[in-house]
Amino acid sequence: MDIVELSRLQFAVTALYHFIFVPLTLGLSILLGIMETVYVMTNKTIWRDLTKFWGILFGINFAMGVATGITMEFQFGTNWAYYSQYVGDVFGAPLAIEGLMAFFLEATFVGLFFFAWDRLSKVQHLIATWALAIGTNLSALWILIANGWMQYPVGAKFNVDTMRMEVSDFMAVLFNPVAQAKFVHTVSAGYVVGSIFVLAISAWYMLKGRHVEFAKRSMTVAASFGLASALSVVVLGDESGYTAGQNQKMKIAAIEAMWQTEPAPASFTVFGLPNLKTHTTEYEIKVPWVLGLIATRTADEPVPGIEDLVNDAYVRIKDGLIAYRDLLAIKKSPRDEALRADLEKHVDNLGYALLLKAQRPDVENATDAQIHAAAESTIPNVPVLFWSFRFMVGLGFFFIALFATAFWLSARLRLDRYRWFLRIAFWSLPLPWIAAELGWIVAEYGRQPWVITGVLPTALGVSSTATGNVLFSLLGFALFYSALLVVDLYLLTKYIRLGPDDALSPAPVALRAAAE
Amino acid sequence: MFPRALRREILALLGLKAVLLTVLYLLFFSPSHRIEPTPAQMQSHLLRE
Numbered sequence: 362m363d364i365v366e367l368s369r370l371q372f373a374v375t376a377l378y379h380f381i382f383v384p385l386t387l388g389l390s391i392l393l394g395i396m397e398t399v400y401v402m403t404n405k406t407i408w409r410d411l412t413k414f415w416g417i418l419f420g421i422n423f424a425m426g427v428a429t430g431i432t433m434e435f436q437f438g439t440n441w442a443y444y445s446q447y448v449g450d451v452f453g454a455p456l457a458i459e460g461l462m463a464f465f466l467e468a469t470f471v472g473l474f475f476f477a478w479d480r481l482s483k484v485q486h487l488i489a490t491w492a493l494a495i496g497t498n499l500s501a502l503w504i505l506i507a508n509g510w511m512q513y514p515v516g517a518k519f520n521v522d523t524m525r526m527e528v529s530d531f532m533a534v535l536f537n538p539v540a541q542a543k544f545v546h547t548v549s550a551g552y553v554v555g556s557i558f559v560l561a562i563s564a565w566y567m568l569k570g571r572h573v574e575f576a577k578r579s580m581t582v583a584a585s586f587g588l589a590s591a592l593s594v595v596v597l598g599d600e601s602g603y604t605a606g607q608n609q610k611m612k613i614a615a616i617e618a619m620w621q622t623e624p625a626p627a628s629f630t631v632f633g634l635p636n637l638k639t640h641t642t643e644y645e646i647k648v649p650w651v652l653g654l655i656a657t658r659t660a661d662e663p664v665p666g667i668e669d670l671v672n673d674a675y676v677r678i679k680d681g682l683i684a685y686r687d688l689l690a691i692k693k694s695p696r697d698e699a700l701r702a703d704l705e706k707h708v709d710n711l712g713y714a715l716l717l718k719a720q721r722p723d724v725e726n727a728t729d730a731q732i733h734a735a736a737e738s739t740i741p742n743v744p745v746l747f748w749s750f751r752f753m754v755g756l757g758f759f760f761i762a763l764f765a766t767a768f769w770l771s772a773r774l775r776l777d778r779y780r781w782f783l784r785i786a787f788w789s790l791p792l793p794w795i796a797a798e799l800g801w802i803v804a805e806y807g808r809q810p811w812v813i814t815g816v817l818p819t820a821l822g823v824s825s826t827a828t829g830n831v832l833f834s835l836l837g838f839a840l841f842y843s844a845l846l847v848v849d850l851y852l853l854t855k856y857i858r859l860g861p862d863d864a865l866s867p868a869p870v871a872l873r874a875a876a877e
Numbered sequence: 878m879f880p881r882a883l884r885r886e887i888l889a890l891l892g893l894k895a896v897l898l899t900v901l902y903l904l905f906f907s908p909s910h911r912i913e914p915t916p917a918q919m920q921s922h923l924l925r926e
Binding site: 442443445446447464465468469472473477480481485522523524525685688689692715718724821825 | 879880883887890891894895898913914916919920922923924
């Protein structure tokens with residue numbers, strides 16, 4: 362493995378690991394707000410106990426999320442120095458705002474949530490809990506604005522003097538449609554994770570006949586909030602599909618394993634076996650119209666296939682080469698205005714010319730065969746995207762069915778009658794995490810070979826550091842994160858087994874242990 | 878919104894946190910501790926050396 366692959370692997374491992382904790386934090390924070398609101402409205406102490414108990418599990422998860430998130434931010438400096446230099450002016454702002462928000466807004470209200478039950482009135486504590494939930498979700502917004510810009514870089518211009526991308530319109534970065542669609546889709550997925558977490562553990566209590574009243578109320582909240590969230594994930598995922606269809610056409614074509622452009626409206630492939638050698642998808646089962654409607658929201662606009670998009674990339678690389686040659690000339694004659702004006706005309710495709718760096722160092726002398734090879738390199742890993750997307754969507758529809766059943770049973774006060782359903786709910790516990798991780802694989806793997814779509818190839822963003830350094834830190838992360846996971850699972854299972862009565866009153870537990 | 882004593886405590890803690898983060902930044906992450914590619918290095922990285 363070279364430095365690029367190792368750095369990518371390290372970022373992927375740490376990002377996927379970090380995202381084990383993030384969606385649960387997002388989901389549980391809102392559920393805590395709902396439960397405490399019911400407590401303040403009804404004054405029934407069982408709702409305060411519910412908030413406190415799920416709050417303990419939230420706290421364990423929150424701490425892990427913070428610890429694993431910090432390492433992600435450091436990697437931009439250590440492993441991705443050229444990336445940070447090239448796009449730091451744009452990418453750095455939302456990342457910094459997120460850091461400030463997490464360290465000050467979120468952290469303050471986390472403190473109040475845990476330690477101010479006796480120091481604040483009920484309403485004041487409720488405000489602190491909702492502020493925690495809102496702060497948590499706002500942190501996600503800033504991260505996704507940064508990530509959305511990597512997918513669809515708007516509001517920035519290349520500056521030939523500083524040799525980097527600089528913000529030209531911060532509002533365009535802020536209201537980037539890709540970022541907004543990703544934000545609502547991702548937080549909704551987090552709400553599903555939180556709801557299934559509560560649903561599954563409550564189902565386990567009911568199967569064991571423990572804390573039944575507590576579990577019933579928890580399941581009722583999780584079922585209704587989860588159903589709304591699961592439906593939102595699908596609807597807002599459709600919005601993500603539309604924005605990708607407009608701005609990341611190659612990603613959509615790869616997700617669909619659509620090698621050739623289909624006449625409008627394009628059909629959606631439910632099943633198929635993508636063949637990379639023949640550029641075909643075997644044993645396809647297609648649903649007419651669906652892809653055309655998702656990706657274009659029209660019935661008369663075609664969705665371009667991979668081969669046509671490769672041809673587009675070929676044209677853009679040739680255009681980008683003009684910008685590249687202009688840059689070389691400007692290096693020798695920095696004050697030549699004619700060269701600068703010509704660069705301005707072609708600079709949008711400069712990133713495409715940089716794809717040729719993988720073919721040869723003297724890009725300006727690239728042969729036609731090398732330009733073709735660079736254009737081919739814009740195809741991401743089709744089978745991985747094709748299957749990740751289908752498993753994710755399949756799980757999304759399963760969650761709707763699960764929550765709809767739970768909602769129906771809770772509305773009819775029959776949650777404890779059907780043990781088969783409680784077993785399904787319990788064993789569904791890992792599924793939302795699988796769906797969330799697959800979602801990130803589709804989003805980020807589908808962006809390859811770009812670190813910033815159309816602007817900077819991933820290979821050019823990596824720091825000039827020794828392979829051994831990255832290998833060492835990767836192994837360190839693997840060991841440290843494995844240990845953290847063991848601690849996390851130990852603490853979560855410990856408090857879940859204790860249950861709300863014992864977890865909320867440690868003294869009786871300690872006394873019982875002493876007596877034994 | 879919150880009781881005065883708690884407000885004071887929160888403000889003091891936030892102030893302390895801001896100071897600690899600034900010290901942490903100055904000690905380990907300020908420009909003198911970073912290796913940032915210069916525009917010239919960026920140029921030779923992206924263009925032919």
